[in-house]
Amino acid sequence: MIRKLAVLTAAAVMAVTSFSVSAQTAQTAQERAIQYRQGVMKAQGWHAGNMAAQIRGTKPYEKEDFARSATFLAQLMHMSWDGFGPGTDKGAPTKAKPEIWTDNAKFKAAADNAIKATATLAQAAAGGNMDTIKAAFGEVGKACKGCHDDFQAK
Amino acid sequence: MIRKLAVLTAAAVMAVTSFSVSAQTAQTAQERAIQYRQGVMKAQGWHAGNMAAQIRGTKPYEKEDFARSATFLAQLMHMSWDGFGPGTDKGAPTKAKPEIWTDNAKFKAAADNAIKATATLAQAAAGGNMDTIKAAFGEVGKACKGCHDDFQAK
Numbered sequence: 001m002i003r004k005l006a007v008l009t010a011a012a013v014m015a016v017t018s019f020s021v022s023a024q025t026a027q028t029a030q031e032r033a034i035q036y037r038q039g040v041m042k043a044q045g046w047h048a049g050n051m052a053a054q055i056r057g058t059k060p061y062e063k064e065d066f067a068r069s070a071t072f073l074a075q076l077m078h079m080s081w082d083g084f085g086p087g088t089d090k091g092a093p094t095k096a097k098p099e100i101w102t103d104n105a106k107f108k109a110a111a112d113n114a115i116k117a118t119a120t121l122a123q124a125a126a127g128g129n130m131d132t133i134k135a136a137f138g139e140v141g142k143a144c145k146g147c148h149d150d151f152q153a154k
Numbered sequence: 155m156i157r158k159l160a161v162l163t164a165a166a167v168m169a170v171t172s173f174s175v176s177a178q179t180a181q182t183a184q185e186r187a188i189q190y191r192q193g194v195m196k197a198q199g200w201h202a203g204n205m206a207a208q209i210r211g212t213k214p215y216e217k218e219d220f221a222r223s224a225t226f227l228a229q230l231m232h233m234s235w236d237g238f239g240p241g242t243d244k245g246a247p248t249k250a251k252p253e254i255w256t257d258n259a260k261f262k263a264a265a266d267n268a269i270k271a272t273a274t275l276a277q278a279a280a281g282g283n284m285d286t287i288k289a290a291f292g293e294v295g296k297a298c299k300g301c302h303d304d305f306q307a308k
Binding site for chain 2: 032033036039041042043045075076078079082083
């Protein structure tokens with residue numbers, strides 16, 4: 001048992017080393033945070049785009065595929081905010097406006113709004129009614145656009 | 155009611171336009187897929203790094219914070235694979251090896267393995283026993299490293 005635990009701990013240490021080498025080499029905490037939030041938003045954009053194509057009709061609507069993207073978007077919407085911690089207004093190329101940190105309460109409200117809108121969309125997507133989906137998707141679009149208008153530089 | 159639906163549909167169309175402008179301008183489907191999967195993996199690396207720091211002790215262990223990262227990592231682990239569709243072996247800078255598409259069954263098995271390992275870690279993290287967490291984290295590290303060794307160019 002002790003030997004087994006020792007092996008497991010060694011594996012954990014190896015894993016830690018592997019992560020630190022692959023994810024964090026020669027990067028500052030600021031760079032990592034900025035690239036993290038940009039990565040999450042890139043993923044959000046992909047799933048939003050997948051749904052947009054099905055609403056627009058350039059890709060056939062498939063309930064399962066649409067709902068999958070809606071669920072992923074709702075999950076991702078909880079994630080990006082961690083990457084906007086204090087001091088991450090610079091340190092890597094970013095379009096984040098200073099207002100994120102100077103008017104953080106407004107930013108947090110926008111975050112909550114986006115989280116709620118995407119949760120509603122995921123519910124609508126599971127239901128499969130296109131009118132309900134379109135309405136919910138419209139609200140998500142407004143939440144994204146509103147936050148970008150206020151907090152993302154052109 | 156008809157007017158309300160028309161307004162909602164207009165909002166949905168605006169949302170679609172907004173997404174398509176912000177997320178898809180002048181990008182090929184290949185570029186979008188490659189940047190999507192890279193974004194997801196960047197987000198995975200961030201949360202893995204957050205947990206690694208707490209296991210290593212360079213950041214104090216906080217059960218809630220650790221479990222949050224473990225849950226996010228488990229959710230993210232379902233997402234990246236969509237970005238490895240047919241034809242996405244090129245089209246933007248990528249370290250993806252051809253074996254992803256020539257030995258897709260092996261790649262899918264590695265994906266399933268990583269999904270399972272991160273789900274186990276999320277469970278362990280919710281429990282809060284550090285020995286169990288370390289063992290589960292070690293398995294996640296092996297799953298990540300194994301897949302990168304086989305399918306990611308140096």
